Amino acid sequence: MLKSSIARKVAMALSAFFLMIFLLQHLAINLTSVFSAETFNELSQFMGTNPLIQFVMQPVLLFGVLFHFIMGFVLEFRNRSSRSVNYVKNNGAANSSWMSRNMILSGLVILAFFCLHFVDFWIPEINTKFIQGDWTGVVAGEEGFRYFAELQHKFVNPIRVGVYCLAFVFLALHLLHGFNSAFQSVGANNKYTKGLKKFGTAYAILVPLGFIFIALFHHFNH
Amino acid sequence: MKLTLKIWRQKNSNDKGGIQTYPIDNVSEHMSFLEMMDVLNEQLITQGTDPIAFDHDCREGICGMCSMYINGEAHGPDRGVTTCQLHMRKFKDGDTIYIEPFRAKGFPVIKDLVVDRTAFDRIQHAGGFVSVNTSGNTQDANAIPIPKDDADKAFDAATCIGCGACVASCKNASAMLFVSAKVSQFSLLPQGKVEAKRRVLNMVEQMDKEGFGNCTNTGACEVECPKGISLENIARMNREYLKASLASD
Numbered sequence A: 001m002l003k004s005s006i007a008r009k010v011a012m013a014l015s016a017f018f019l020m021i022f023l024l025q026h027l028a029i030n031l032t033s034v035f036s037a038e039t040f041n042e043l044s045q046f047m048g049t050n051p052l053i054q055f056v057m058q059p060v061l062l063f064g065v066l067f068h069f070i071m072g073f074v075l076e077f078r079n080r081s082s083r084s085v086n087y088v089k090n091n092g093a094a095n096s097s098w099m100s101r102n103m104i105l106s107g108l109v110i111l112a113f114f115c116l117h118f119v120d121f122w123i124p125e126i127n128t129k130f131i132q133g134d135w136t137g138v139v140a141g142e143e144g145f146r147y148f149a150e151l152q153h154k155f156v157n158p159i160r161v162g163v164y165c166l167a168f169v170f171l172a173l174h175l176l177h178g179f180n181s182a183f184q185s186v187g188a189n190n191k192y193t194k195g196l197k198k199f200g201t202a203y204a205i206l207v208p209l210g211f212i213f214i215a216l217f218h219h220f221n222h
Numbered sequence B: 001m002k003l004t005l006k007i008w009r010q011k012n013s014n015d016k017g018g019i020q021t022y023p024i025d026n027v028s029e030h031m032s033f034l035e036m037m038d039v040l041n042e043q044l045i046t047q048g049t050d051p052i053a054f055d056h057d058c059r060e061g062i063c064g065m066c067s068m069y070i071n072g073e074a075h076g077p078d079r080g081v082t083t084c085q086l087h088m089r090k091f092k093d094g095d096t097i098y099i100e101p102f103r104a105k106g107f108p109v110i111k112d113l114v115v116d117r118t119a120f121d122r123i124q125h126a127g128g129f130v131s132v133n134t135s136g137n138t139q140d141a142n143a144i145p146i147p148k149d150d151a152d153k154a155f156d157a158a159t160c161i162g163c164g165a166c167v168a169s170c171k172n173a174s175a176m177l178f179v180s181a182k183v184s185q186f187s188l189l190p191q192g193k194v195e196a197k198r199r200v201l202n203m204v205e206q207m208d209k210e211g212f213g214n215c216t217n218t219g220a221c222e223v224e225c226p227k228g229i230s231l232e233n234i235a236r237m238n239r240e241y242l243k244a245s246l247a248s249d
Helices: A005-035 A037-049 A051-081 A103-131 A147-154 A158-185 A193-220 B033-046 B118-125 B148-158 B165-169 B176-187 B196-209 B220-224 B232-247
Strands: B003-009 B018-024 B096-100 B109-111
Touching: A005 A037, A005 A051, A005 A158, A005 A193, A005 B196, A005 B232, A037 A051, A037 A147, A051 A103, A103 A147, A103 A158, A147 A193, A158 A193, A158 B232, B018 B033, B118 B176, B118 B196, B148 B176, B165 B176, B165 B220, B176 B196, B176 B220, B176 B232, B196 B232
Parallel strands: B003 B096
Antiparallel strands: B003 B018
């Protein structure tokens, strides 16, 4: 079924819905770190040790992320080959937004950010849990769970904070087109579309802004 | 008006082609764009040069033949018009105007500004029709009650003239606005519902075979369409396609 152009865009949209829900969940848990280190630690320990999350949701998430990126590249490649000779003069700004024309660019920035984010958080977690076999969430000789301290430590370096903030700006640009594009792709264009567009714009700005706030908060409060 | 025209010249489909510059004087702001091209061609013929080949027919915005990518936009900078309805008052004295053919793998250049748009015909042949008995006792279509909203939407979709501005404007050279208009105009009406599943599957399959790109919902097609065909049609086609794929035998 993925051989057809419409099937591919629907698949792209479905993976986007999944990732947008994941983003909300990620933001909600990270936001607790601003208010309570204890709550953040408890939630992180739960997410990090719950078998359903670790052995079912985590592989599903990895698949979703990989699928979205790979399909994005496949679509970009195919679309580029649909016009073998480019226009000498093209005024794309006259009829479409910058965000909609540059999803591959914002996507590539997000992909580069993912690499950094994986090196920062995900790979160390996988190493601790699956290679060293330590599922306790504590560091010997220290009190309480390690998650909050690790999070704060990562946001000490101003360059890393800057890179994170810049990546979230590109995430916002990606979502400003992607949120509503996903609905259009699955055929949802109806009386609710106008309202949904406003909600999509709010989502695309507020969610990345939330992540930026968290990064800056921990940078200035460590 | 005095203008500098930068026009794509290409001898045939095998030629590499390139931009050539033509200065033109005494252009009236009341001329249509095609009339301005006629004046230029008369000059070129007088000079013994090969005139510029471009598509045109009705010159009243109905047939969809005139194409041209003018200053980076299909049918030029005006909205809701074809090139024949574009007037020179949209430009200023001294302007440089780029004129190129519609570009897409599915629309190969035949000569200069003329492209082969028969891919659209083949998509139509794949399903853009209703099978009716034409033996002479065909039921009057007006005898079938149709909700006003559906009739209006079907009519709006049917105003697509198949000019290809959607493909030319789309950064992906996608033909989904055209195909969705053709799918919608039938699927909204009782006469078209009988073959709806087969129609959408076959037309999309043919569209893909012709080498048009994937829609990424930039909305450029809707803005540049001379008939204002809405993106709602693409969403409808996506729904129809999903329904037909999941429910087909």
